[in-house]
Amino acid sequence: MPKIVRPQQNDRLLSLIHHMKDIGIRNSFYFFYSSIIILALIVGYFFSYFEYLPFDPEDLNLDYILSPPLTDDHLLGTDYLGRDTFSRLILGIEAYLAPSILAVIIAICFGTLMGIASIFSHKRVTRTLSMVNDSLLAMPKLVLLFLIIAIFDPTIFYIMIVIGISNIPSVAQLLTAKIDLLKERSFIDSAIASGISYHSIILKHILWSNCRVILFSQSAFIMGEAILMEASLSYLGFGVQEPTPSWGNMVQSGSNYLLQGDLWSSTIPAFAIMLVISAFYLLSYTISRVLEKGK
Amino acid sequence: MINITVLKPIASAISRELFHSIILLLLLSFFVFFLLYNAPGEEVFQRYLESHSELNSTDSHNLFYIYFIWLSACVTGNLGTSLINGLPVLDQVIENLGYSISLILHALLITVPFVILNISMGFKNTLNPISTIISVILNILAVVPIFWLSYVAIYISSTRFNYLPVGVSPDSLSYLEMLLPVSLLSIGSGVLIHITQHTKSELFRVLKEDYVLYARAKGAKVYKHVIKEGIIFPLLHLMTHQVAYLFSTCIIIEQIFNWPGIGRLLWQATQDRDIPLLLGAVLATAFIIRLTQFCSKIIYIILNPRASHE
Numbered sequence: 001m002p003k004i005v006r007p008q009q010n011d012r013l014l015s016l017i018h019h020m021k022d023i024g025i026r027n028s029f030y031f032f033y034s035s036i037i038i039l040a041l042i043v044g045y046f047f048s049y050f051e052y053l054p055f056d057p058e059d060l061n062l063d064y065i066l067s068p069p070l071t072d073d074h075l076l077g078t079d080y081l082g083r084d085t086f087s088r089l090i091l092g093i094e095a096y097l098a099p100s101i102l103a104v105i106i107a108i109c110f111g112t113l114m115g116i117a118s119i120f121s122h123k124r125v126t127r128t129l130s131m132v133n134d135s136l137l138a139m140p141k142l143v144l145l146f147l148i149i150a151i152f153d154p155t156i157f158y159i160m161i162v163i164g165i166s167n168i169p170s171v172a173q174l175l176t177a178k179i180d181l182l183k184e185r186s187f188i189d190s191a192i193a194s195g196i197s198y199h200s201i202i203l204k205h206i207l208w209s210n211c212r213v214i215l216f217s218q219s220a221f222i223m224g225e226a227i228l229m230e231a232s233l234s235y236l237g238f239g240v241q242e243p244t245p246s247w248g249n250m251v252q253s254g255s256n257y258l259l260q261g262d263l264w265s266s267t268i269p270a271f272a273i274m275l276v277i278s279a280f281y282l283l284s285y286t287i288s289r290v291l292e293k294g295k
Numbered sequence: 296m297i298n299i300t301v302l303k304p305i306a307s308a309i310s311r312e313l314f315h316s317i318i319l320l321l322l323l324s325f326f327v328f329f330l331l332y333n334a335p336g337e338e339v340f341q342r343y344l345e346s347h348s349e350l351n352s353t354d355s356h357n358l359f360y361i362y363f364i365w366l367s368a369c370v371t372g373n374l375g376t377s378l379i380n381g382l383p384v385l386d387q388v389i390e391n392l393g394y395s396i397s398l399i400l401h402a403l404l405i406t407v408p409f410v411i412l413n414i415s416m417g418f419k420n421t422l423n424p425i426s427t428i429i430s431v432i433l434n435i436l437a438v439v440p441i442f443w444l445s446y447v448a449i450y451i452s453s454t455r456f457n458y459l460p461v462g463v464s465p466d467s468l469s470y471l472e473m474l475l476p477v478s479l480l481s482i483g484s485g486v487l488i489h490i491t492q493h494t495k496s497e498l499f500r501v502l503k504e505d506y507v508l509y510a511r512a513k514g515a516k517v518y519k520h521v522i523k524e525g526i527i528f529p530l531l532h533l534m535t536h537q538v539a540y541l542f543s544t545c546i547i548i549e550q551i552f553n554w555p556g557i558g559r560l561l562w563q564a565t566q567d568r569d570i571p572l573l574l575g576a577v578l579a580t581a582f583i584i585r586l587t588q589f590c591s592k593i594i595y596i597i598l599n600p601r602a603s604h605e
Contacts, residue, residue, distance in 0.1 A: 142543035270443035
């Protein structure tokens with residue numbers, strides 16, 4: 001019986017469980033950790049969307065002010081007005097999840113366009129685009145957001161659009177550096193010689209088969225950064241405003257009581273932020289390690 | 296006797312960088328002014344024009360005309376007066392900028408001993424358990440939201456150990472007062488772990504190069520050949536790229552420690568919708584960041600004249 005030679009699987013992410021040995025214990029642990037956290041995030045989002053919460057998140061209960069976790073029915077304790085922390089934590093997912101996906105889409109789409117445009121166009125266009133990139137990089141992200149907030153007084157979706165725009169240069173620079181190396185390689189020449197259209201060379205040969213690692217890992221990274229940015233803005237008082245919960249303003253309201261020794265009401269949302277952001281960062285790290293190894 | 300042939304490409308590279316920076320700042324100032332010009336409801340822009348001493352007499356509504364007058368006022372140092380307290384913006388910005396720069400500079404300098412420690416640990420044994428544990432802890436601390444981390448640090452240091460001052464008086468800054476904000480800015484923003492790890496990996500990449508092998512073979516001291524490309528250049532590059540990020544993080548740190556820097560100024564101006572002050576602070580921040588990038592590029596070109604050809 002002839003031995004069946006299987007084509008080598010390029011997409012290692014899909015068959016990750018079967019390739020534990022190839023990937024290494026550490027990377028697979030990172031992947032499982034981040035996928036569990038992200039899954040919990042999505043489940044929490046649907047719970048808050050259908051308002052299936054253990055307590056009313058805006059219901060004051062003065063008998064349970066600043067109680068630690070596991071007091072009676074309150075799983076994660078209560079805040080300074082006796083509101084249930086667990087319900088507010090779940091409802092707080094709504095404040096950033098959908099908007100930060102918008103930020104990721106904007107950063108990746110326009111960053112890809114800019115990266116391709118700066119390689120395959122005239123020298124002057126390239127120079128202008130790198131100028132625009134550099135001028136965006138010279139502006140700290142939070143400072144740019146402050147400017148936008150003071151002038152336009154935007155909602156969270158517009159803030160996330162600005163975060164997406166401020167992340168365009170990093171994506172564009174990474175792509176430009178990668179494509180600069182790729183276009184010298186002979187497989188591009190042979191693709192042009194065999195009559196494949198430029199569209200499919202750029203989309204298929206360059207972007208999908210060689211640059212998707214960068215795009216995937218960058219999108220996970222930008223997601224984490226957008227969540228951190230939203231939390232920072234809410235902490236500083238410019239994001240989601242008080243009765244509506246957001247993890248940033250939960251930390252902020254709890255931190256007034258932290259110096260008195262009531263640690264829990266600010267520690268729990270801070271830990272939630274830490275878990276989610278580290279999940280996205282580690283996902284970005286794992287994607288770049290695992291998929292790059294397949295090459 | 297200075298050799299002219301060596302200096303000429305360096306001078307041309309410096310002038311090119313200067314031109315590049317000026318164009319960039321012009322682009323950025325136009326972008327900022329364009330945002331303000333398009334502010335919803337007309338009155339924001341109108342109020343800004345009335346507060347500015349050189350713009351309140353113009354009748355024109357042409358964007359480029361007003362921008363040109365505004366720019367020439369900016370270049371001469373007239374950034375307008377604050378809407379809230381009526382003081383000139385430039386004085387407030389310069390006064391506050393010094394505190395922020397000292398904070399950021401110390402946060403960057405604090406990484407240098409860590410870099411040296413990390414490299415010296417790595418030379419003996421690549422899988423050192425102590426350095427692994429330290430790097431894991433620092434990585435976790437970098438992901439913890441910095442506002443919570445600072446409160447916990449204040450709580451632990453002031454109420455439990457009772458040895459660090461919490462409030463900072465701007466007139467007499469001692470190193471003991473700066474220790475907590477600087478170390479938090481460096482560790483909590485992740486700059487410390489980023490710089491130490493990347494410098495080490497860069498150094499180990501350089502150590503595998505052929506010229507190092509050649510230096511080893513002829514019996515020369517390796518560190519003399521490696522120190523420039525392996526340590527100084529990556530440190531310079533990484534530090535200047537972190538400055539913009541550190542300015543972002545600075546806003547939160549200054550807010551918590553009542554540090555009278557540019558971050559607090561920005562926060563207060565945003566809270567009050569004090570557009571002239573905010574605009575001045577934003578432009579000053581962008582100017583400082585561009586200046587650091589320019590300086591690092593010039594240092595790089597002087598140390599490595601090959602880079603001037605580009």
